[in-house]
Amino acid sequence: MYISLFFVSLLSATMIPMSSEAALLAALALGYDPTTLLVVASLGNCTGVTINYFLGYYGVTYFIEKVFKFDDAKMQKFNTRYTKYNYLFLLISWLPIIGDPITIFLGIVKCNFAKFSLFVYTTRVIRYIVLIYFYQQV
Numbered sequence: 001m002y003i004s005l006f007f008v009s010l011l012s013a014t015m016i017p018m019s020s021e022a023a024l025l026a027a028l029a030l031g032y033d034p035t036t037l038l039v040v041a042s043l044g045n046c047t048g049v050t051i052n053y054f055l056g057y058y059g060v061t062y063f064i065e066k067v068f069k070f071d072d073a074k075m076q077k078f079n080t081r082y083t084k085y086n087y088l089f090l091l092i093s094w095l096p097i098i099g100d101p102i103t104i105f106l107g108i109v110k111c112n113f114a115k116f117s118l119f120v121y122t123t124r125v126i127r128y129i130v131l132i133y134f135y136q137q138v
Contacts, residue, residue: 001027005037006044013048013124015100020045021131034132042125049093049103049120056107064108082109090119094127 005023012018024041028034065075086106093102106116 001030001032002036002040005040009041009044010048010051013045013100013103014052015104021096021127024128024131025135028132028135034136038125038128038132041128042121045124045128046121049100049124050117052100052103053107053111053113053116053120056104057110058107060104060108079109083111086111086115087119090116091123093120094123 005020005027008018008023009020012020012023020041024037027037082105086109089102089106090111093099093106095102103116103120106120
C-alpha cells in the first residue's frame with residue numbers, strides 16, 4: 001500500500017488527474033499508520049512537484065523558446081514580469097487543480113529552487129497533516 005500511495009502521490013502532483021488525498025484517506029480507512037502515510041505521501045508529492053519544476057525550468061522553457069520563438073530578451077522580459085508574483089504563486093501552489101501547473105510555471109520563470117522547495121514542500125506536507133488530523137477527528 002505504501003508504494004502505491006507514493007506513486008499515486010507522485011503522479012497526482014504532475015498534470016495527470018489523480019487524487020493523492022483520496023488515496024491517503026483510503027489508506028487511513030484501511031488502518032495504515034498515519035505517520036508513515038504522511039511521510040510516504042509527502043515524499044511522493046514533493047518528488048512530483050520537483051519533476052514539474054524541472055520540466056518548467058528546462059523542458060517547457062526550451063519548448064517556449066523554440067516554438068514561440070522567444071529569444072533571450074523576450075524570455076528575460078517574461079521572467080521579469082512574472083517573477084514579482086513568485087511568493088503568491090508559491091503560497092497557492094498546494095491548491096488542487098491549479099497548484100500543479102503553478103509548479104511548472106515557477107520552473108519556467110526560474111524561481112529560486114531553495115525558495116521553491118521551502119514553500120511548496122511545506123504547504124503540501126501541511127495539507128496532508130490537516131487531512132489526517134480531520135480524518136482522525138471524525
